[in-house]
Amino acid sequence: MLIVGAGxxxxxxxxxxxxLGEQVLLVDKAVFPRDKICGDGLTPAAVNELSLMGVDTSSWMRNKGLQVVGGGNDIKFPWPEQTSLPGYGMARARMDLDHDLVRHAQKSGATLLEGVTVNELITRHDGRVVGARGTRGRGKDTERLEFRARLVADAGGVSARLATGAGRTALTNRPMAVAARTYFTSPLGDTDWMVSHLELWDGKPGESNLLPGYGWIFPLGNGLVNVGLGSVSSTKTATKLPYKQIFEAWTANLPAEWGFVPENQQGPLRSAALPMCFNRQPLYADGLVITGDAAGLISPFNGEGIAPALAAGRMLAQTYASACVRPTEHGFDLAMEGYQTALKQQLGGYYSLGRIFVKLIEKPEIMRLCTRYGLPRRHLMKLVHKLLSDGYERHGGDISDRIIQLLTKVVPSA
Ligand SMILES: Cc1cc2nc3c(=O)[nH]c(=O)nc-3n(C[C@H](O)[C@H](O)[C@H](O)COP(=O)(O)OP(=O)(O)OC[C@H]3O[C@@H](n4cnc5c(N)ncnc54)[C@H](O)[C@@H]3O)c2cc1C
Structure with a gap:
């Protein structure tokens, strides 16, 4: 199997x-370690996926939960210890996380090819994908490469070049967010909580203008924090905000002792899009499978894409292993359809709820009411916390788990 993109x-x-003993070639245009614009936050769902992979996270920065600031409230919501999820989250700079993950895949037996950009699919006379072409190097030194494979995966992130080339364009009715982040050295770098600011003000909080969007401060350890902000739209047309200006206005109003000043900034403020709610479908057809951001697997509730990407990779591998033993192409294709079924069983109803959620919060007045009156209600927020972080039990659990399970079943799958 050929996998394009080693995020x-x-x-x-x-x-x-x-x-599973399959031959796998993992190709990436970058050379690792490489950076990726991200908040670097890992919820318990992501921690769980990493533990299933057997990644050693013992030295990584852990956090106790989410501290939510907004509507005059400042409340801490610890990650609950649950049957299916651990009671802690983590944060790890993507420069390190992704490097660890590719090394882990190599140790398991995958072959990694770095510095190769895969530009186009190779198709058979009937349109079925049978490989891909790529290039290495530049100018007159460009080397052209060709890969043949029974299955090609587009795991190339938001650009989804291969999926787009195959006509799997982004659905216009799925939410899309844009977010920007940078790093600061700060005394908050070694604190225990991932902080989320649901209101951004251009002056004194409560007495100035409310800006659209939400902000985060995620401690990474070693005196470093990832600080960012984003906004979400319920359609493919993402909101076009002056992120740099809003970021400057927001951080200027945060306590001076946190140190969010240019002298402490580590690297530029960089932004990228977050495709959500299965915004490219089908996930499998004609020898091409799509996964991660290329398939729009980011959660509309919180912008989390690492946990769904890791889970999707797991389900994709399992499906491929069972498809490979089918002697006919028809059987192979039928088995591969199980990948979309499995992912949607896990996230389909949940992401449909998320689409409703985004439609509500993109109206600032509703967002304001929710933060002001919802946040102080402990029982309600226990449920909301689980909902926003994909932290609910799929089976059993407490009353809030059961309410979310029920809600995800009454909506059509995303
Ligand atoms: C500002 C911001 C903040 C975020 N914060 C969080 C967060 O805190 N927590 C969280 O869980 N998620 C967060 N996300 C989402 C998360 O970053 C993504 O969902 C996640 O990286 C998806 O992983 P992926 O493997 O699908 O794609 P990527 O991580 O984008 O990896 C794709 C890989 O494919 C390679 N590639 C692309 N095209 C080609 C090609 N043509 N040929 C060869 N290689 C190619 C790239 O070099 C890259 O290595 C955030 C996103 C943004 C933009």
Whole structure:
């Protein structure tokens, strides 16, 4: 199998495939370690996926939960210890996380090819994908490469070049967010809580203008924090905000002792899009499978894409292993359809709820009411916390788990 893109989705699929004894070639245009614009936050769902992969996270920065600031409230919501999820989250700079993941996939037996950009699919006379072409190097030194494979995976992130080339364009009715982040050295770097600011003000909080969007401060350890903000739209047309200006206005109003000043900034403020709610479908057809951001697997509730990417890689590998034993192409295709079924069983109803959620919160007045009156209600927020972080039990659990399970079943799958 050929996997294009060695981010969390590609590395996870490669690791599991290699473990299952499949031959897997993982190709990336970058050379690792490489950076990726991200908040670097890992919820318990992501921690769980990493533990299933057997990644050693013992030295990584852990956090106790989410501290939510907004509507005059400042409340801490600890990650609950649950049957299916651990009671802690983590944060790890993507420069390190993704490097760890590709090395892990290699150790499991996957072959990694770095510095190769895959530009186009190779198709058979009937349109079926049978490989891909790529290039290495530049100018007159450009080397052209060709790969043949029974299955090609586009795990190339938001650009989804191969999926787009195959006509799997982004659905216009799925939410899309844009977010920007940078790093600061700060005394908050070694604190225990991932902080989320639901209101951004251009002056004194409560007495100035409310800006659209939400902000985060995620401690990474060693005196470093990832600080960012984003906004979400319920359609493919993402909101076009002056992120730099809003970021400057927001951080200027945060306590001076946190140190969010240019002298402490580590690297530029960089932004990227977050495709959500299965915004490219089908996930499998005619020899091409899509995963991670290329398939729009980011959660509309919180912008989390690492956990779904890792889970999708796991499900993709399992499906491929069972498809491979089918002697006919028809049987192979039928078995591969199970990948979309499995992912939608896990996330389909949940993401449909998320689409409703985004439609509500993109109206600032509703967002304001929710933060002001919802946040102080402990029981309600226990449920909301689980909902926003994909932290609910799929089976059993307490009353809030059961309410979410019920809600995800009454909506059509995303
Ligand atoms: C500002 C911001 C903040 C975020 N914060 C969080 C967060 O805190 N927690 C969280 O869980 N998620 C967060 N996300 C989402 C998360 O970053 C993504 O969902 C996640 O990286 C998806 O993983 P992936 O493997 O699908 O794609 P990527 O991580 O984008 O990896 C894709 C890989 O494919 C390679 N590639 C692309 N095209 C080609 C090609 N043509 N040929 C060869 N290689 C190619 C790239 O070099 C890259 O290595 C955030 C996103 C943004 C933009």
């Amino acid at each position: 969390p989705a590609g590395a996870s699929a490669a690791h599991y495939l290699a473990q």
